[in-house]
Amino acid sequence: MPLDRVRLMGILNVTPDSFSDGGLWLEPPTAIEHGLAMVEEGADIVDVGGESTRPGADPVPVAEELRRVLPVVRALAGEGVTVSIDTRKAEVAAEAIEAGAAIVNDTLGEEEDPRLDGVAAVSGAAMVVMHSRGTPATMKSMTTYGDVVSDVRDWLAGRTERLLSAGFARDSIAIDPGIGFAKGAVQNLALLNHLDELVTLGYPVLVGTSRKSFIGAILDLPEGERVDATVATAVLSTVRGARLIRVHDVTAVLRAVRMTEAVLES
Numbered sequence: 052m053p054l055d056r057v058r059l060m061g062i063l064n065v066t067p068d069s070f071s072d073g074g075l076w077l078e079p080p081t082a083i084e085h086g087l088a089m090v091e092e093g094a095d096i097v098d099v100g101g102e103s104t105r106p107g108a109d110p111v112p113v114a115e116e117l118r119r120v121l122p123v124v125r126a127l128a129g130e131g132v133t134v135s136i137d138t139r140k141a142e143v144a145a146e147a148i149e150a151g152a153a154i155v156n157d158t159l160g161e162e163e164d165p166r167l168d169g170v171a172a173v174s175g176a177a178m179v180v181m182h183s184r185g186t187p188a189t190m191k192s193m194t195t196y197g198d199v200v201s202d203v204r205d206w207l208a209g210r211t212e213r214l215l216s217a218g219f220a221r222d223s224i225a226i227d228p229g230i231g232f233a234k235g236a237v238q239n240l241a242l243l244n245h246l247d248e249l250v251t252l253g254y255p256v257l258v259g260t261s262r263k264s265f266i267g268a269i270l271d272l273p274e275g276e277r278v279d280a281t282v283a284t285a286v287l288s289t290v291r292g293a294r295l296i297r298v299h300d301v302t303a304v305l306r307a308v309r310m311t312e313a314v315l316e317s
């Protein structure tokens with residue numbers, strides 16, 4: 052997919068407990084319809100997840116995660132949609148690729164799993180590597196950094212080197228600072244403000260701020276009222292050089308991003 056302009060990844064959580072869309076898309080027909088609707092709105096990728104990563108979320112057994120995601124991945128891929136599989140499990144990545152997923156969205160961060168890398172490398176799938184620490188149960192207490200921007204940058208530099216050694220093509224990797232993953236609100240702001248320092252690593256940068264709790268912390272807003280601020284972060288991310296943005300609200304973000312690009316190109 053050419054990244055000559057910012058591409059949107061629409062969020063499709065087939066879970067009962069995701070922090071924003073939990074329970075909305077649990078039935079495959081409803082999930083598939085929502086995925087297609089996001090593509091209609093302008094999403095270039097649909098990111099299917101079957102296990103919430105929010106702090107404190109319960110782990111989901113492999114069989115249950117597969118039961119949730121596979122029919123949705125298969126149907127969307129069958130409609131020609133570029134699907135990414137958002138998972139922490141090699142088994143889920145493998146079966147989702149088999150069902151048609153083209154991208155593995157690896158949210159393990161520093162808990163990286165060579166088996167997951169191997170599955171993606173052998174299949175030729177692209178890979179998003181996101182920074183995180185610990186598990187959803189522990190990540191909230193793992194927010195001590197020397198300098199959050201350089202620590203995340205250094206980890207992403209090492210992680211991408213390891214992927215190249217594992218056989219990945221350079222142009223099949225995207226990197227992500229992991230907004231909200233083992234980071235406090237101010238650390239998330241710093242990562243967004245210094246996103247250009249990640250861009251210099253030479254890989255497309257993906258950013259996921261959509262409706263996240265740091266927005267709630269800064270503006271004192273509940274989850275249901277964070278769309279405008281999400282749009283603001285998408286504009287800033289575009290200005291700082293992000294190439295991929297992961298969102299719930301495709302139309303609002305896409306308009307803002309295209310407007311921002313028009314200004315930047317003038």
Ligand code: HH2
Nearest residue numbers: 064069070103104105181227229230259
């Ligand atoms: N954020 C979430 C999940 N997956 N993947 C990438 N690459 N980047 C992100 O920032 C990211 C991600 C968390 O958000 P969401 O999927 O909306 O919620 P939940 O984890 O509760 O399902």
